[in-house]
Amino acid sequence: xxxxxxxxxxxxxxxxxxxxxxxxxxxxxxxxxxxxxxxxxxxxxxxxxxxxxxxxxxxxxxxxxxxxxxxxxxxxxxxxxxxxxxxxxxxxxxxxxxxxxxxxxxxxxxxxxxxxxxxxxxxxxxxxxxxxxxxxxxxxxxxxxxxxxxxxxxxxxxxxxxxxxxxxxxxxxxxxxxxxxxxxxxxxxxxxxxxxxxxxxxxxxxxxxxxxxxxxxxxxxxxxxxxxxxxxxxxxxxxxxxxxxxxxxxxxxxxxxxxxxxxxxxxxxxxxxxxxxxxxxxxxxxxxxxxxxxxxxxxxxxxxxxxxxxxxxxxxxxxxxxxxxxxxxxxxxxxxxxxxxxxxxxxxxxxxxxxxxxxxxxxxxxxxxxxxxxxxxxxxxxxxxxxxx
Numbered sequence: 394x395x396x397x398x399x400x401x402x403x404x405x406x407x408x409x410x411x412x413x414x415x416x417x418x419x420x421x422x423x424x425x426x427x428x429x430x431x432x433x434x435x436x437x438x439x440x441x442x443x444x445x446x447x448x449x450x451x452x453x454x455x456x457x458x459x460x461x462x463x464x465x466x467x468x469x470x471x472x473x474x475x476x477x478x479x480x481x482x483x484x485x486x487x488x489x490x491x492x493x494x495x496x497x498x499x500x501x502x503x504x505x506x507x508x509x510x511x512x513x514x515x516x517x518x519x520x521x522x523x524x525x526x527x528x529x530x531x532x533x534x535x536x537x538x539x540x541x542x543x544x545x546x547x548x549x550x551x552x553x554x555x556x557x558x559x560x561x562x563x564x565x566x567x568x569x570x571x572x573x574x575x576x577x578x579x580x581x582x583x584x585x586x587x588x589x590x591x592x593x594x595x596x597x598x599x600x601x602x603x604x605x606x607x608x609x610x611x612x613x614x615x616x617x618x619x620x621x622x623x624x625x626x627x628x629x630x631x632x633x634x635x636x637x638x639x640x641x642x643x644x645x646x647x648x649x650x651x652x653x654x655x656x657x658x659x660x661x662x663x664x665x666x667x668x669x670x671x672x673x674x675x676x677x678x679x680x681x682x683x684x685x686x687x688x689x690x691x692x693x694x695x696x697x698x699x700x701x702x703x704x705x706x707x708x709x710x711x712x713x714x715x716x717x718x719x720x721x722x723x724x725x726x727x728x729x730x731x732x733x734x735x736x737x738x739x740x741x742x743x744x745x746x747x748x749x750x751x752x753x754x755x756x757x758x759x760x761x762x763x764x765x766x767x768x769x770x771x772x773x774x775x776x777x778x779x780x781x782x
Contacts, residue, residue, distance in 0.1 A: 397768070397769050397772060398769065398772040398773045398775075398776040398782070399763075399765055399769045399770075399772075399773040402463075402761050402763040402765060416779075417513075417514075417581040417778065417779065418581065418714045418715060418716050418751070418777060419581050419582050419583070419584075419711060419714060419715040419716070420514075420582070420583040420584070420715070420716045420718070420774060420777060420778070421583075421584050421586065421702060421706070421715055421716070421717045421718070422583065422584070422585045422586070422718045422720070422770075422774070423586045423588070423698075423699055423702065423717070423718065423719045423720070424480070424520075424585065424586065424587045424588065424720055424721065424722065425587075425588040425590060425591065425692075425695050425719075425720075425721045425722075426473065426521055426587075426588060426589055426590065426591065426592040426721065426722055427473075427591055427592050427593070427721065427722070427723065427724075427725045427735060428591055428692060428695070428721035428725070428746060429721075429724040429725040429726075429727055429741065429744065429746075430466075430721075430724065430744060430745065430746040431724075431727060431741070431744075432444050432449060432450070432688070432689060432692055432727065433449075433450045433453055433454070433457075433746055434448075434449060434450050434451070434453075434454045435450070435453065435454040435457035435458070435462055435748070436462065436464070436746070437464070439611075439613065439614075440610075440611060440613075440727065443610065443611055444689070447605065447608065447689075449689050449692055449693055449696065450692065450693075450696045451696065451700070452696045452697070452699040452700035452703060453696055453699055453719055453746075453748065455700075455703065456699065456703065456717060456719055456748050456750050457748045457758075458757060458758055459750045459752075459757050459758075460717070460748060460749050460750030460751060460755045460757060460759075461748070461749050461750075461755045461756070461759045461760065461761055462747075462748050462759075462760050463747040463748070463749075463760070463761055463763070463765055464760055464762070465762060465763065465764040465765065466720075466744070466745045466746065466747035466764075466765050466766070467743045467744060467745060467764065467765070467766050467767075468722070468723050468724075468743050468745055468766060468767045469485050469486065469743070469766060469767070469768065470485070470486045470492070471723035471724065471735045471736055471737070471738070471742040471743045472493065472494060472723065472735060472736050473494065473523050473592075473722055473723075474491050474493070474494050474495070474496065474523050474524055474525075475491045475492060475493065475494075476722040476723050476767055477491075477522070477523060477524055477722055478490070478491035478498050478524060478527070479491075479766075479767045479768050480722070480767050480770045480771065481498065481504045481505060481506075481524075481527075481771060482498060482502050482503060482504055482505075482768075482771060483503075483505065483768050483769070483770070483771035483772050483782075484502070484768060485768060489502055490502065491524070495525065496525070497524065497525045497526055497527045498524065498527045504529075504530050504771070505770075505771035505772075505774050505775055506518075506529060506530040506531045506583075507530050508775045508778070508780040508781055508782065509583050509774065509775065509778050509780055510530070510531075510532065511780060511781070512775070512778045512779055512780035512781075513580060513581065514580060514581050514582060514583050514778055514780075515532055515576055515577050515580040515581070515582045515583075516530075516531040516532050516533070516582070516583045516584075516585075517531055517532060517533040517534065517535075517572050517576075517582070517583075517584050517585065518531045518533075518534050518535075518536065518584075518585040518587060519533075519534070519535045519536075519565055519568045519569050519572060519584070519585070519586055519587065520535075520536070520537060520541075520565040520568075520569075520585075520586060520587030520588055520589065521536070521537050521540075521541055521587045521588065521589045521592075522534075522536040522537065522587065523537075523539065523540065531585070532551075533550075533551050533572060534550060534551055535548045535549075535550035535551070535555055535568055535572075536548055536549055536550070536587075537561075537589060540589065540592065541561060541589045542561065543560065543561050543589065543590075543596040544559075544560060544561070544596070545557070545558050545559065546561045546564055546589075548568075555568075560598040560599075560694060561588075561589050561590065562588055562589070562590050562598070562691075562694035562695050562697065562698050563598070563694070563697070563698065565586060565587070565588055565589070565698065566586070566697075566698035566701050566702065569584060569586045569698075569702065570701065570702070570705055572584065573705060573709075581778070583774065583778070586698070586702065588695045588698065590691040590692070590694055590695050591688050591689075591691035591692050591695065591725075592691075593643065593733075593734070594642050594643050595643070595684065595687035595688045595690075595691050596645075596687070596691070597687055597690030597691050597693075597694065598690070598694050599658055601690040601693050601694065602658040602659075602690070603661070604690060604693070605686045605689060605690065606686075609682065610681075610682055610685050610686060610689075612678070612681065612728060613727070613728045613729045615728075615729050615730050615731070616634075616677070616678075616681060616728050616729075616731055617674065617677070617731060618729075618730040618731050620730070627730070630732070630737065632726060632730075632732035632733060632734045632736075632737070633731055633732060634677055634680050634681055634684065634728065634731055634732065634733055635676075635677045635680070635731060637733075638680055638684060638733055643684065644662075644680060644683050644684060644687075645659040645662065645663075645687075646659070646662060646663055646666050646683075647663060648663075648666070648667060650663075652664065662683070666679070677731070681728050684733060685727055685728065688725075688727065699719065702717075703717065712752065713752050713753070714752075716749065716750070716751045716777055717749070717750045717751075718747070718748065718749045718750075719746060719747075719748045719749075720745060720746055720747045720748070720767075720770070721745055721746050722745070722767075723735050723742060723743065723745055724740075724741050724742050724743060724744040724745055725741070725742070726739075726741050726742060727741070729741050745767065747765060
C-alpha cells in the first residue's frame with residue numbers, strides 16, 4: 394500500500410531544496426489529545442482571535458511563526474486509538490486493524506519507529522499511548538495507562554513503574570526533558586511527547602484554575618443549532634452540551650454537596666452556580682463558558698510544555714538541527730451545533746493542527762495549502778531520517 398510523505402508539501406514552501414536539508418536532523422513530535430486548531434492563536438479560525446488576545450497558545454504560535462502551519466490537516470477516523478494507530482502505521486483504520494477504541498494494531502503491521510531505529514536514530518515516546526497492548530517499538534517508552542490521570546500520574550516504562558507528583562502536562566514535559574538529558578548523544582533522536590490534555594474531563598492545573606474568569610468566550614454561531622434540513626441522526630447523537638455534558642464529572646459542580654466538601658479550586662464556581670441557578674438556554678450558555686474555559690486552561694498547560702521544550706533546544710544548541718512538529722490526534726467540537734467531543738465526520742471533528750519548524754528548510758510563517766492526513770506522518774518521519782518506508 395502506498396504511503397505518502399509530506400516532504401514534498403513541506404519543501405514546496407522551503408528556503409532550500411530538499412536535497413540541501415541538514416543531514417540526519419533530530420525530530421521532536423509533540424502530540425496532544427483532542428486539541429482543535431480552532432483554539433490555536435496562529436490559525437485563522439473562528440476562535441483564534443480570542444485565543445491570540447488571551448495568549449492561550451503563545452509557544453505553539455511561536456513555533457508556527459518560525460515554521461509552516463498546515464491549514465488543511467485532517468484525520469480519517471476522529472477518535473483517539475484509531476488516530477494514534479494511523480499515525481504509527483501510515484495506514485487507515487481498516488488496514489491497520491484499529492477501527493474504534495479497544496482494538497490493537499494488527500500483528501506484523503509496519504510502524505515507523507522500527508524504520509527510524511534501523512536508520513540509526515534513538516527513539517522515545519513519553520505520555521499518552523491508548524493503544525492497549527500494542528508495543529511502541531521505541532528504544533525507550535514511559536506511558537500513561539489508558540487515559541491516565543490529570544494529577545499525580547502513574548506510568549509504565551522500560552525501566553519499571555513510574556509515579557510523579559504534579560500536573561500531568563508538566564510531568565510529561567519533565568520526563569521528556571530528563572530523557573533528552575540522558576540520551577545517547579552520539580545518535581540523532583526522535584522524541585515523541587504525547588500529552589493527555591486537553592482530553593475530557595478537562596481538569597486544569599491549579600495555577601490556571603481562575604484564569605479567564607473575568608472574560609466571556611465568544612459563542613459559536615451554531616450553539617443552538619436546530620439541525621434543519623439535515624439528517625435525523627444529527628438530533629439523536631450524544632454530544633449535546635445541553636443534555637449530555639454532566640455538571641459533576643465534566644464541570645465540577647455539585648449542587649447538593651456541602652461547599653466544604655468540594656475541592657477548593659472549584660468552590661467559587663459552585664457558589665456562583667448556586668447563586669444564579671441557570672435554566673434553559675442560560676444553563677447551556679453557562680455550561681459552554683465553564684467547559685470551554687477549562688478546556689483552554691488545559692491547552693495552556695500543554696503550551697507551557699511546548700515552550701519549555703523549545704527553550705531547552707535553544708539553550709543546548711539543538712534548535713538548528715531539530716525538526717519540531719506540533720499536532721493532535723483529532724479536532725473537537727467546542728460548542729458548534731451545541732456539541733462537545735469528536736467522532737462525527739464533520740469538519741470540526743476531523744480537522745487537526747499540524748505545525749512544523751525545520752530551520753533552513755521550512756520558510757518561517759509559511760502556510761502550505763496542500764491537504765494532509767495523519768496517515769502521512771509516519772512516512773514523513775522516515776523520509777526526514779533518511780530511512781526506508
